[in-house]
Amino acid sequence: MPQETILILGASFAGLGAAHYTLKHILPSLPQSPTTYSVTLVNPSPDFYWRIAGPRATISSTLLPRSKYLHAIAPHFSAYPSDRFTFLQGTATGLDAAGRTATITLPDGATTAVPYAALVIATGTRTPAPQFSLQSASSSDLVGALEAFAAALPAAQTVVTAGEVGEALNGAPGFFGARPARVRARVTLVSAEQKLLPVLRPAIAATAEKYLARVGVEVVYGVRVTEAREREGGGREVVLADGRVLEADLYVDATGVRPNAGWLPRELVDERGYVVCDKKTLRVDGAGPRVYVLGDVGSYTRGGAMDIDDALPVVMSNLKKDLLGADGPDRTYTPNLSEQQIVPVGRGKGVGAFAGWRVPSWFVWMIKGRDYLCSMAPDVVSGKKWAKENKWKGVQEKAGLQGGK
Numbered sequence: 213m214p215q216e217t218i219l220i221l222g223a224s225f226a227g228l229g230a231a232h233y234t235l236k237h238i239l240p241s242l243p244q245s246p247t248t249y250s251v252t253l254v255n256p257s258p259d260f261y262w263r264i265a266g267p268r269a270t271i272s273s274t275l276l277p278r279s280k281y282l283h284a285i286a287p288h289f290s291a292y293p294s295d296r297f298t299f300l301q302g303t304a305t306g307l308d309a310a311g312r313t314a315t316i317t318l319p320d321g322a323t324t325a326v327p328y329a330a331l332v333i334a335t336g337t338r339t340p341a342p343q344f345s346l347q348s349a350s351s352s353d354l355v356g357a358l359e360a361f362a363a364a365l366p367a368a369q370t371v372v373t374a375g376e377v378g379e380a381l382n383g384a385p386g387f388f389g390a391r392p393a394r395v396r397a398r399v400t401l402v403s404a405e406q407k408l409l410p411v412l413r414p415a416i417a418a419t420a421e422k423y424l425a426r427v428g429v430e431v432v433y434g435v436r437v438t439e440a441r442e443r444e445g446g447g448r449e450v451v452l453a454d455g456r457v458l459e460a461d462l463y464v465d466a467t468g469v470r471p472n473a474g475w476l477p478r479e480l481v482d483e484r485g486y487v488v489c490d491k492k493t494l495r496v497d498g499a500g501p502r503v504y505v506l507g508d509v510g511s512y513t514r515g516g517a518m519d520i521d522d523a524l525p526v527v528m529s530n531l532k533k534d535l536l537g538a539d540g541p542d543r544t545y546t547p548n549l550s551e552q553q554i555v556p557v558g559r560g561k562g563v564g565a566f567a568g569w570r571v572p573s574w575f576v577w578m579i580k581g582r583d584y585l586c587s588m589a590p591d592v593v594s595g596k597k598w599a600k601e602n603k604w605k606g607v608q609e610k611a612g613l614q615g616g617k
Contacts, residue, residue, distance in 0.1 A: 215248045215295075216329035218531075219314060221304045222472070223255035223285055224263075225517045225592060226507025227334035229524050232595025235292050238532045249535070250296045252326060253289075254316055256303045260285050260593045261346035261354060264517065265584040267556075269358050270343050270464075271365065275559075280586040282351055283593045300326070301349065304335060305475045309499040315475075319349040330502035330531055333476075333487055337469035337508045337515070344466070361462065368461040371399045372450050399429045400458055402450070404436045409563070411553045416563050416570060423557040423573075440465065471509045486511040492544040494527050502534050512545065522548055525602035543604050556581035 218238075220231050231253045242249050265281040286299045305323065306315030313325045339345045342357040365371075401408075401424065407417040408424075408431065421431055432452075439451040440463050450458040471485045480498050482488050487505040489496050491512040496503040504527045508515045513523065522545065529543035554564035554576050562576025579585075591597040 214246065215250055217327060218249055218251050218330045218332070218535075219326055219328035220251065220253045220332045220334060221314065222334035222336050222507070222509075223253055223260060223299075224334070224336045224507070226336065226520050226524065227253060227255065227332070228260060228285070228593055228595070229520065229598055230332045230334055230506055230527065231289070231297075233524065233528050233598045233601075234531070235289075235297060236595065236598065237601040238528065238535070239296060241532065242535055249329065250298065252298045252300055252328075253285075254300045254302055254304060254314075254326070255285065256301070256349055257346050257351055258285055258299075258301055259283060259346065259351040260589075261351070262584075262586055262589040262592075263345055264580075265586050266344040266358075268584050270361050272362050273359065276583065276586070278355055280583065281589065282355070283589060285593065288594045300324075303349075303475075307476055307480075307499070309477065309480075309503075312500065330535060331499070331504070332527065332531070333473075333496065333503070333505045333509060334507045335472040335475075335509050337471050339469055340465035340467060343464075345469075361464075364462055369397050370447075370458070370460050371397055371462045372402060372448075372458055372460040372464065397428070399427075400460075401429055401431045402435065402437055402452065402458075403431060403433050406434050409553060409555060412551060412555075412563070412565055413570075416565060420555065420557060420563045423561040423563065426561070427558050437465075437467065469508065469515070473509050482511050484511075491547075493530055493542045494523060494545055495530065502531070504531060513547065514549075518552070519548065522546070524598075525604070528602070529604045554580045556584070 218234055220227050223231070231251055234251050239249055239251070260283045262281040265276055268276045269281055289297050289299060300316060302316040302318045304314055305317045313327045314331065315323055315325055317323050337345070338347050343354065343361055346354050407414055408420045409417050424431060436453045437450055438453050440448045441451065443449050443459070447459065447461040448463040450460050450463055452458065471487070473481050473485055473487050476487065480488055480496060487496060487510050488498060489505045489510055489512055494504050494506065494510065494512060496505050506523055506527045507520055513519050526543045526545040533540065533542070550568040551565040552567060554562065554566065554571070556562040556576055559581065560577060561573050562581050563573065564571050564576050
């Protein structure tokens, strides 16, 4: 019996969720004849990195051991029938939209073409600093970058970075103190903006600056880093756009993320390099039928793991509808543009807002500051997070599909 592939590229928050959801809630609803369907999940690494934990993991493996933020992917799919799921370690390096095949480069450099009946692009983003994203075939590169930074940290006298490092080097002040009693290292945070945390209101940003000062961090506003060059004898010279040069024993490039979409045809990405899609249905119409984008690589989102919770049911509903050839309305995505960001500053303080409401520092610590949400990682990688189908009655009522959305 012919078998068609639902191909999911990327196995971070978006790709893992899409794979588990498809296996649990979509494949069982599809006709088993004359064609059967299976899921192929492609990822450069065999491991899932809970990258939310990067700032804490950078400081110390004692504070956050690797077992908390690194999880093998394949074992969490072993419960599904072997003929319904394939995990392929490799990197997407090309797309033939007309031929409906994706080119995958394997860890040994060989390439393979994977045909698909449906495609979910969930390749995510990468960071300039190697410790904040898993970018290679081996997680040992990531762990090596984290451990190297942590090992160099105790001896550093000048650092260009932010809050976790400041507290690790300088400690925290007394209860009423505005600065640490002894500032052992000069820690500088460079911001191109005129305030910290652009998503949040100025008053919250000001509180964040106060908390940074409490751990010995100075903020430089309104200027960009143009270069970070190696310094003779070790360390970096961080060159600012206004001509200033900051000496740094350690430097963390936290200048944002870059989309992993360079492998796509130019017409499928926007001027910033993100995948162009219908911002309501999340279909990539330029790539042909049954192609979708999910997660940070898409042009529809301002990014973040919480946004995936809103977008994934939309992609899955429309995928199921398209595979079944159902009539009826598409499910549509509505971005959550409320003030929403939770930011720990060191191990005891933090700022943020949730659903437009400012939250107190203790709330940030309780929700995120303790372990950077690592306790939630097992439910993501195992698929437990999507154990229940997020039903959408529109298709079920109008198309009359059993179990449809």
